[in-house]
Amino acid sequence: MPPPGARPDEVPPFIVRISPAPDSTVVDFDGALEIRFSEPVRIPNGLAREMFVTPMETYEAQTGFSDLRLRPEDGWRDSVAYCFTIPTDGINDLLRNEMEEPVEFCFFTGADIPHTSVEGEVIDALTGQPLEGARVIFWAGPDSIPYGAISDSTGRFAARGLPPGEYEAFGFVDRNRNLIPDRVLESYDSTSVTASPEAPTELRFVVVAPDTTPPLLARALVVGSETVQLEFDDYLLNPQPEAPGIAIRDSATNATLEIIATLIGSADEVTFLSDSAALADSVAAADSAAVADSAAVGDSAAAEAPSPDSAGAAASDSVAEEDPVLPSRFITVRLGAALDSGTYRVSVTGVVNVRRLTGGGDTSFVAEPEPPSDDSAAVADSVAAADSAAVADSTAAEGDSVTVQQDPVPPAPDSLDIPGVPSDTTGAPPDTVEVPPDTVGVPPDTVGVPPDTVGVPPDTVGVPPDTVGVPPDTVAAPPDTARRRA
Template identity: 65%
Template sequence: MALASDGRGTAGLLTAAILLGCAKEMPPPGAHPDELPPSILTIRPAPDSIVVDFDDQLEVRFDEPVRIPNDITRQMFVSPMETYEVEMGFSGMRLMPEDGWREGVVYCYTIPTEGISDLLRNRMEDPEEFCFSTGSEILDTHVGGSVIDVLTGQPPREARVLFWAGPDSVPYGAITDSVGEFVARGLPPGEYEAFGFVDRNRNLVPDRELESYDSVSVVASIDAGQSLHFVLVAPDTTPPLLARAISAGRETVQLEFDDYLLSPQPGEPVITIRDSAAASDLEIVAFLVGSADAVEFPSDSAAVDSTGVAEDSAAVADSGAVAPAGADSTSEAAADSAEVEEDPILPSRFITVRLAQPLDSATYLVSVSGAVNVRRLTGGGDTSFVAEPEPPAVDSAAAAAAAGDSAVAPADPGAEDPVGLPIDSAAGGQDTLGLLRDTLGLPPDTLGLPPDTLGLPPDTLGLPPDTLGAPPDTVGGRRRSGNGRDRSRDPAVARRRE
């Protein structure tokens, strides 16, 4: 009854319990801090085992308490790709497909290093890969590769690869790592249609009307591994359309489309530019996919045919080509070319056209056909643009005259500067004092007298009028009498002053 009646004691116990529950997880006093990452202690079913009629949960247990992110199944490589129910434990996790385990199927997993750590934030160092089967033999088949985005040339985050063998087939798959690479294991031998995609709506299947994807046919075999390369492109059902054309220089026209175009183009687009007044087509010597401020034509445009490919490949100065330094270095360049990874040529919405002659001030009609976008749809279109005349060249002599006093006028050899020193015409119009100042190295304000001191001012040319001669009462500092006697000392004079 004492405990029941002592409200303060009960409140104190509750407060202590809350503080203990919220206390920061720390090692016991005197113990060395844990710097080792967690590692997997046991997996059940065991890796590479065959368990027929398995209907329990897959269990992964670590050697210490761990933190496991809630979206662990999205980060794990799980094949077949299915939705899993996950239970988190203090030192492990359990998972099971929502629709149960399939019979006679190989299940493969990769436990990622990202997201799983112990209580002191030590992360797993190496991913753990394992497979088990619910009946069929586990074959050593490997299909790997990479996934990149067509517009950036970089791997998208969490891209997936699905291997589809037809209706009602098992959805085997893989997930890319941080550099866009993947490996699918345990695929039964056979033919598949492989899809690389970004699963934005998280339904584990590619939605080709909503999600960026790419597809390729592949044959899985235990004899040799396969390597696939997916370039993901956003869905599109319309061909590219010419949106506008602009003059990008005296001999350059830039064509802009409403779609990204393949670079280089698989075929040869037909481009015509016509002077509407003269009713004549301009001669096109080259065109390249890319904006005018990014493409680089070879120095000799005549060496390029209408497809934008130089007849002499060594003359092309694009970003992906490296010209040999000389005849002796050609073999070294060929030997090192396999080790140098070139930047991918990214798609662009522009085609830049190089003309054989400068554009006049006129209206031009542009027509394009056969342009191919990243979805390999072919299109084109028509438009027009006006070439504006270039501004007239600036006359340097007129500009100097307009500058006024900022321009340096030529000196007269017989002229004199304000202080009477002759101007040295051989010195470029500099006066003698200026040359003297430069020679002596005097600072600017002491190189010569300022304008108002070049000649003495009127009041200092001679003594001022009141100082040219001493006034009668100030010479010698005392007044004298006519006979020369100093009357200032006469007592009579002193008394009269008083």
């Protein structure tokens, strides 16, 4: 029998020892930071570049069978708090089981431990969503050591151990991984902050792509008889610091059109105050009508009516769930009157983009007459009339057919006394009569009984209902009409 084997290793590696110990103080430290793992691991060559260390310096990394050693190229500084974040990407055991969670720790090289804390979040300015993996650095001056932090999956960051003082803080997306913000290529935001041990400091970075040109009006588009949408080449602050100057003139008469409202955002995203008021009135009217109808129903409807408290709670919930106000490349303009056909010139000044640059521009647009729209109400009325007429006709037809079926049908005579016709041909179908129907003196259409019904045997009285459409007075034609016809 072969020897029993063991189950495959599915346990990821983890750190079992760190020296110097986390949150410890080591004065005049001159060794290497040692990190030992629970088993032999594979450590990528670029780990020192992937991990986050503050102060932000260049570190040398030496890897062993199951350990990692780190040392700054310029040596450890005195009275500095060193913080490390060991990532999970790239560190795995021999069976490629990766570390599950990153490891963060700090130690100090001085007797006085700075108990400062700067926390905050990094947000994308265009989407309003938190940014994961964004870097935050703090500079106290040209010759100072840069400190930093990195944001988690919720966009939050925390920087500990900053020496008390004034800093210039940058939040940025480090695309080229050089640990410093590149204001020409990378999205960033900056602010000034004071690190103090008395209370934690809260920051909020709203990063946006770099831009050195002011916003420019690109085009104007008619989106309604009284609405014009202006599109710019940059995202604009929302709201604007000051109301921009917008003028729309008729190119033929040079008359300036009246503008009653402007809003940041495309026409399908904004709602003007007048529109919302009209909507509120219509909703209130519908609600009052519904209340009146429910009042007519009785107490059961009153029991189901929502209470004012529940209505207020629903309103507050709807307000709380409103989308955040985001920058936009559009300004929607509402005019005081409908546009006539023709060409118009629009000029804009004083618009500010997300980089706080002021611009504007001018352009032309053409208003064309709206094509005639189908009168949906008339179409609906005609369809309804057609349907009602069809229903009435079908009802009448059904009623007539029922009435005819209920009338007694006189039996046909057993024999017909037709001169010149042998007795053995009596009761034969009309097509065997020697005299053609067209030779009869009386036209066939004036005879109450059609030619093909002459001489119908008694067993043929049960004609299907659809053929019993002959008026009752003509069904029971006396035999003498048959003789006159013959």
